[in-house]
Every structure is written in structure tokens, then in C-alpha cells.
Amino acid sequence: MSGRGAGPLAGVTVLDLTSVLMGPYATQIFADLGADVVKIESPSGDTTRYIPPGPDADRGAMFLNVNRGKRSLGLNLKTEEARAALLRLAAKADVFVHTMRSQAIARLGLDYAALKAANPRIIYCNMxxxxxxxxxxxxxxxxxxxxxxxxxxxxQASLSGGEPTYVANVIADKVAGLTGAYAVMAALYAREKTGEGQEIEVPMFETMVSFCATEHLCGSLFDPPLGPPHYPRATSEARRPYRTADGYVGVMIYNDKHWRNFFRELGDPDWSKDPIFQSMRTRTENIGTVLSRVAEVLETRRTAEWLDIFRRAEIPATAIASLTELLDDEHLREVGFWERRVTPMGTLRFPGIPTSFSETPGAIGDPGPALGADNDALLREAGYTDTEIDKLRSKGAITG
Known part of the structure; x- marks a missing residue:
């Protein structure tokens, strides 16, 4: 399989009993970094399989991408034979990841105690x-x-006139997936030192509260609170891409040097002498007024003019890019970010691995597999004979 075994996690075997996006995103990272990821699916398959678009009704675009580099094993874990097969695989695996609620995984007889009995060194991750x-x-x-x-x-409501809105990104799933990925890698490192496996819990709710609180806890870090839990710069209604004379631009005039350079480019106008602009504290305390003043100024020139000014002033700034435009972005093209590959599903364009390793680079694997595509190979690796595999199939323990 293309990609498997190339990267810093080469030699690590992951049993992936996850579905939708959170867990598959975490295990996609493992596969990209060289792990042998075995995707274990029920007879109906991961629901994400069926999200269009795609020429194959059982493998849509999201599924093909987030499950790249994995092998598929279809198991009906409601049968004792399938459960026994999974535990047999676990005896040689390094990691087991699932995304079922705790009671549901326990009902299947696949809680940490069961996996630890099969393999005391296993890293067991609940997501x-x-x-x-x-x-x-x-x-x-x-x-x-x-x-x-x-x-x-x-x-988000503070930025949309009080109307509650979702972030236009499946952010909770992916942040929790990243958290699960680093937690598993940390546990693997600990095992290298101690020889012991362990159980990990990665709950989405707690993960996202921690994620939000990083900057937004603010005055509520203190007890009693010194202020409400929100970071004023991030929640200011004035914090948005700035309108220019012919479009929009994203700008971050942040530290004291940025502001000095900005005012110098404007010819140090009288309003720049206002004390509210003099320090990080005063700007933060008056963030709405500060950002509104910048917004007024930026409407006076065209986007290209402002980008030239901000480059000279060494102020972070960029034009507003769409995802369509990013498909042909010059920087992404130069670094080889997009990877085109001819596959049985047609020519696919995968987003690249964003991290790089000088000595053990990862590699993008083949598109997400058909349900049960690797049943026989995986069961043979676990020690099953062809006769035993046929028996499992006749009992409905394996599917696909």
C-alpha cells in the first residue's frame, strides 16, 4: 500500500474502531506518519462513506481523504467470533482507538480491561x-x-449581531482528533520508557472548553474574577476583515512595533497620538475604538496598495483567499502541498501532510478503502487459516 510504513510511526499498528470525523482524523494522522492503521467497520460501514460527492456511492470525497492510507476490516462485533478476532489482532497491536460511548463499548466486551488482557502493552484511547x-x-x-x-x-454570537452561529468548519471534531493524536503519541513515548500500556480518555466537550478557555478565560482565571470570560480583541464586533476601496484585506496590527510602523507609513496623523494607541494594555482596553479607526483608514485605498504598505511595514497582512483559490495557490504549489494521484476512483487531489521530518518523512497513503477490502489479508496476519476465515464469513462475523 502506498504510504504505509514511511514515517516516524513506521512499525506502529493501530486498530481504528472510529467513525465520522473526530477519530478518523486522528488515525489519518497516524497513517500519514507511517502507522499501519486497520479501520474496523460494522456491516453497514462508517456513515461518512455515504456523504457525497464521489463516483462511488460507498466512498465519498471526505471518506476517501480522511481514511487514506488505512486498511479495512469489516467485523460484526455483535458476534462472539468477530470479538475474538479483534482481540486476536489486538494481541499484536500497539494502539486501539474507538469513538463509542463508554456503555456501548463495554456492552461489546471491548473495554480497556478486555484489551489489556489481550495485550498489556496496548495504548487504549477512548474518544x-x-x-x-x-x-x-x-x-x-x-x-x-x-x-x-x-x-x-x-x-460567535458576539460577531454576528447577537445571533448564535456555528463556526463554518467542523472544528470540534478536528480539535478533538488532534488532541487524541498527540495523547496517543505521548502514551507511546511513555511506553518506550516504562514498557507499560495505558488507557486514555479524550472527551470532545472538555477538550473544546479547554480550547476556548486558552485565551477567553481572561479575568475569570482569577478567583474572585477580575472580569468576564472573554478575550476582548477576539470578541470585538470590529474584529473582521477590513474593507478597502476595492475589496477586503486581512491585517493583524498587533505589537508596538507594528503600530509604530503603521503610523509612520500614514505620516503619523494626529489621531495616532491618542493615548489609547500607546501600549498593548491601552489598545486592548479600547479595542473596539482602535479597530474601528483602522477600518476607517483602510477604506481609503485599494487592497494592492495596502498590501504593499504592510509588506514595507512588516505588518502581517494578506488578501482574502477562497478555498477554490487555494487549489492553485503559488505558495502551496511551490512547496508541493497538493498531491495528485491517479486511482481507481479517478484522479484525486489530496491535501498534503502539513508537517515535515528531515529523516523520517511521512507519506500519503491510498484513498480510503472499500468496506472489508483487507479482510482476508488481515486475518491471515493474525494467524487465521483460510478455512477459519471461511467459517467466520459463514457465521456473519466478517463482512464486506
């Missing part, structure tokens, strides 16, 4: 909506639900 020790533990959760529960939607 679900809410931590299992709290009263929300059995609540179902998807990205929209966790955005609403974690404060993100309320924060």
Missing part, C-alpha cells in the same frame, strides 16, 4: 462526547452539539 465520570457521559455528541455546549456558538 467520545463527554467524560465518563460526569452526568453528561451518555449524551450523544456531534460537532454542532459540542460547539454549542463548549462556548463557541455563544462567542
Amino acid at each position: 467520545y462526547g463527554y467524560g465518563r465520570k460526569g452526568p453528561y457521559r451518555d449524551h450523544p455528541a456531534y460537532d454542532d452539539i459540542v460547539q454549542a455546549a463548549s462556548g463557541i456558538v455563544d462567542l
Whole structure:
């Protein structure tokens, strides 16, 4: 398989009992970095398979991308034979990841105790909506639900006239997926030192509250609070791309040097002497007024003129790019970010691996596999004979 075994995680085997986006995104990172990721699916398959577009009704674009580089094993885990097969695979695996609620995975007899009995060195990662020790533990959760529960939607309302809105990105799933990825890698590192496996819990709700609180906790870090939990610069209605004379531009005039350079380019106008512009503290305390003044000034010139000025002033600035434009962005083209590949699904354009390693670079694997495409090969690797595999198939334990 293209990509598998190339990268810093080469030699690591991951059993991936995840679906939708959070878990598959985490395990996509493992596959990109060289791990052998075995995607274990129910007879109906991961629901993401069926999200269009795509020429194959069972493998849409999102599925093909987020499950790239993985092998597929179709198991009906409601049968004892399939459960036994998974535990047999686990005996040789390094990592087991699932995205089922704690009660559901326990009902299948696949909790940490069961996997640890099969392999004491295994890293067992639970990824679900809410931590299992709290009263929300059995609540179902998807990205929209966790955005609403974690404060993100309320924060967005401050930028949309008080109307609650979702971020136009499946941010909770992906942040939790990244968190799961680094947690598993940290556990693998710990195992190298101690020889011991362990159980990890990555709840979306707690992960996203932590993510939001990083900058927004602000005055509520203190007890008693010194102010409400929101970062004024991020929640200011004036914080938005600036309108220019012919379009929009993204600008971040942030530190004292930026502001000095900005005022110098404008000829140090009288309003720049206002004390509110003199320090990070005064600008933050008056952020709405500060950003509104910048907005007024930027409307007086064209986008290209402003970009030239900001380059000279060493102020971070950019034109507003669409995803369509990024498909042919000169920087992404030069660094080889987009990877085109001719596959049985047609010519696909994968987004590249954003990290690079000087000695152990990763590689993008083949598109997300057909359901059960690797059943026989994986079961043979686990020690099953062809006769035993046929018996599993006749009992409905394996599918696809």
C-alpha cells in the first residue's frame, strides 16, 4: 500500500474502531506518519462513506481523504467470533482507538480491561462526547452539539449581531482528533520508557472548553474574577476583515512595533497620538475604538496598495483567499502541498501532510478503502487459516 510504513510511526499498528470525523482524523494522522492503521467497520460501514460527492456511492470525497492510507476490516462485533478476532489482532497491536460511548463499548466486551488482557502493552484511547465520570457521559455528541455546549456558538454570537452561529468548519471534531493524536503519541513515548500500556480518555466537550478557555478565560482565571470570560480583541464586533476601496484585506496590527510602523507609513496623523494607541494594555482596553479607526483608514485605498504598505511595514497582512483559490495557490504549489494521484476512483487531489521530518518523512497513503477490502489479508496476519476465515464469513462475523 502506498504510504504505509514511511514515517516516524513506521512499525506502529493501530486498530481504528472510529467513525465520522473526530477519530478518523486522528488515525489519518497516524497513517500519514507511517502507522499501519486497520479501520474496523460494522456491516453497514462508517456513515461518512455515504456523504457525497464521489463516483462511488460507498466512498465519498471526505471518506476517501480522511481514511487514506488505512486498511479495512469489516467485523460484526455483535458476534462472539468477530470479538475474538479483534482481540486476536489486538494481541499484536500497539494502539486501539474507538469513538463509542463508554456503555456501548463495554456492552461489546471491548473495554480497556478486555484489551489489556489481550495485550498489556496496548495504548487504549477512548474518544467520545463527554467524560465518563460526569452526568453528561451518555449524551450523544456531534460537532454542532459540542460547539454549542463548549462556548463557541455563544462567542460567535458576539460577531454576528447577537445571533448564535456555528463556526463554518467542523472544528470540534478536528480539535478533538488532534488532541487524541498527540495523547496517543505521548502514551507511546511513555511506553518506550516504562514498557507499560495505558488507557486514555479524550472527551470532545472538555477538550473544546479547554480550547476556548486558552485565551477567553481572561479575568475569570482569577478567583474572585477580575472580569468576564472573554478575550476582548477576539470578541470585538470590529474584529473582521477590513474593507478597502476595492475589496477586503486581512491585517493583524498587533505589537508596538507594528503600530509604530503603521503610523509612520500614514505620516503619523494626529489621531495616532491618542493615548489609547500607546501600549498593548491601552489598545486592548479600547479595542473596539482602535479597530474601528483602522477600518476607517483602510477604506481609503485599494487592497494592492495596502498590501504593499504592510509588506514595507512588516505588518502581517494578506488578501482574502477562497478555498477554490487555494487549489492553485503559488505558495502551496511551490512547496508541493497538493498531491495528485491517479486511482481507481479517478484522479484525486489530496491535501498534503502539513508537517515535515528531515529523516523520517511521512507519506500519503491510498484513498480510503472499500468496506472489508483487507479482510482476508488481515486475518491471515493474525494467524487465521483460510478455512477459519471461511467459517467466520459463514457465521456473519466478517463482512464486506
